[in-house]
Amino acid sequence: MTSQQNELKQELNNLTPDSFQPALDSGLADKEKIAAPSLNFFQDSWRRLKKNKAAVVCLFILLFIIAACASAKLISPHDPNKQTVAYSNLPPRIPGININGLNGTAKVGDKRVDKYAQRNVPKDVNYFFGTDGLGRDLFSRILAGTSVSLLIAFIAALFDLTIGVTYGLISGMKGGRVDNVMQRFLEILSGIPNLVVVILMLLILEPGIMSIVLALAITGWISMARVVRAQTLKLKNQEYILAARTLGESSFKIAIKHLIPNLSGVIIIQTMFTIPAAIFFEAFLSFIGIGIPAPQASLGTLLSDGYKTFRFLPHLMWYPAAVICILMISFNLLADGLRDAFDPKMKD
Structure with a gap:
């Protein structure tokens, strides 16, 4: 036995319980700490x-517009259907802003004229977006x-x-023959243009x-x-669905507990794309005169009224056109963002 081995054996013999100290809790906590929160x-x-x-910007814009529309009766400065013919076709005027196009003046020939002064409009009466040909406040409309x-x-x-998710x-x-019959029914419905359906509805109901x-x-x-059908066909053969069937779960419980939570991202995204399409569909119908009837306002009717006098009173078309553009762009950009956010395969 060498001298080093003798020294090591002697040190081991000299060890006592007091030679050992417990590790500090702080050190263990730092080593076991999870860096990222569980989400x-x-x-x-x-x-x-x-x-x-x-x-995110589009989300806040949409929330602002929805909140403004929800409280429209409270924040509207005028009745949207009230006609004041004496104040017809007034340009926009916003108090405190002296910018041509927003100060109540309009160019007549080579001169800029104060239209509000010509019509004897009181100083405390302002139309932020101007008025239409019947003297109705465009902002309120x-x-x-x-x-x-x-x-x-x-x-x-x-x-x-409701209908789309349930049907899909x-x-x-179900698959098989049931799926085949249901899809053939969808193909028949999809072959009918929406415009034809609306015209048929007008034969039964009044426009509105x-x-x-x-x-x-x-x-x-x-x-x-x-x-939803395509995603359901993909998910129904997954292991957790087969395990639920093996344990005797009903199809209704499997759909509620397993399929719908896993389809939630696809459903939200598809819904966000449906909303701007419906807005455009309503605006198109109202623009061609078979949508919302007068005097009730919609973005389509406002565009239809504004384009007729666009060369002389451009503000009657610019403002509703700007609103519908903001809505369409915001919903589509938000839908694109949600599609990327709900995609689990997307890498940060």
């Missing part, structure tokens, strides 16, 4: 969405018209979430929100049903 699916999706600045357009759009989204789930889960809603109820949910 569920929606929290992780919100984290991804916040990285898309354009989508845009608020009312946007409320109608958003109402129709959200009803279309409700049809997607049943078709995808009800006829547009019924047209959307007949054909508006088809895209959602097809998307």
Whole structure:
């Protein structure tokens, strides 16, 4: 035995229980600390969405517009349907802003004239977006018209979430002959143009929100049903679905507990694309005169009234056109952001 081995043996013999000290708790806590917080699916999706600045900005713009439309009766400075012919075709005037186009003046020939002074409009009466040919406040009518357009759009989204999701789930889960019959029925419905459905509705009902809603109820949910069916066919053969069937779970419970939570991202994204399509559909119908009837306002009727005098009174068309453009762009950019946020394969 060498001298080093003798020294090591002697040191081991000299060890006592007092030679050992417990490790500090702080050191163990630092080693076992989880660096990143545990996030569920929606929290992780919100984290991804916040990285898309354009989508977040569009989200706040839409929330502002929806809040303004919800409180339209409270913040509207005038009655949207009240006619004051003496104040017809007034340009916009915003108090405290002395900019041509926003100060109540208009160019007549080579001179700029104060239209409000010519019509003897009181100093405390202002029309932020001007007035139309019947003296109705354009700002108040845009608020009312946007409320109608958003109402129709959200009803279309409700049809997607009820009829479309239910139809797609049943078709995808049943499969076989049931799925074949249901898909052939969808193909028949999708072959009928929406405009034809609306015209048929006009033979039964008067033009208005009800006829547009019924047209959307007949054909508006088809895209959602097809998307949900395709995803259901993909998910129903996954291991956790087969395990639930083996344990005796009913098809209804499997759809509620397993399929719908896993389809939530696809459903939300498809719904966000449905809303701007419904807004454009309503605006198109009102623009050609078979949508919302007068004197009720919508974005389509405002555009239809404004384009007729666009060369002489451009503000009557610019403002409703700007609102519908903001709505369409915001909903589409937000939908793109949600699609990226709900995609689990997307890398940060």
